[in-house]
Amino acid sequence: MPNTVTSTPRPGLRAHEDSIRLPFPELVSELREILGVKLVAYIGGVKSARSVSSWADGTGEPGQNDRERLRHAFHAAALLRERYDPITVQSWFRGINPSLNDEAPAQLLREGDLVAGPRAVIAAAKSFAYIG
Numbered sequence: 001m002p003n004t005v006t007s008t009p010r011p012g013l014r015a016h017e018d019s020i021r022l023p024f025p026e027l028v029s030e031l032r033e034i035l036g037v038k039l040v041a042y043i044g045g046v047k048s049a050r051s052v053s054s055w056a057d058g059t060g061e062p063g064q065n066d067r068e069r070l071r072h073a074f075h076a077a078a079l080l081r082e083r084y085d086p087i088t089v090q091s092w093f094r095g096i097n098p099s100l101n102d103e104a105p106a107q108l109l110r111e112g113d114l115v116a117g118p119r120a121v122i123a124a125a126k127s128f129a130y131i132g
Contacts, residue, residue, distance in 0.1 A: 012126055015078035019071050025058040027074050032056060034077045034086050039093055043073045043109050069109050072118035076105065076125040083129045092128060099124040 019027070032040050037049040044052065045066045054060030055070075062070070073093075080089045093106045100108055105121045112120075 012079040015075050019075035028055040031074045044070050073109050076121050079125050080129050
């Protein structure tokens with residue numbers, strides 16, 4: 001019988017893959033479980049929890065930029081969820097973050113540059129989860 005080597009994937013790889021592969025309604029449902037409906041609505045650029053519910057059940061959909069913001073938010077949230085409970089993840093998204101020039105990750109995702117903002121948030125999430 002040949003020797004086989006199994007390796008553990010890099011930390012956060014599953015979060016990245018899920019952020020890309022999950023159907024959007026499922027992604028929103030899982031993100032809502034981690035962050036709560038109000039934070040998902042904020043990142044998604046809406047004020048109504050009803051909009052988030054329609055995204056989760058597949059009867060509605062945000063614009064393309066907000067979809068991308070939510071996918072990036074899911075990537076960061078799922079990465080953090082590998083190590084922390086939802087309350088800690090929510091606090092991380094809401095709180096000012098020294099790795100992000102004292103901006104809150106949720107605010108940077110919602111209002112920041114569509115490329116640089118998510119890149120910085122995901123790097124800060126990796127740092128928080130795996131370096132401390």
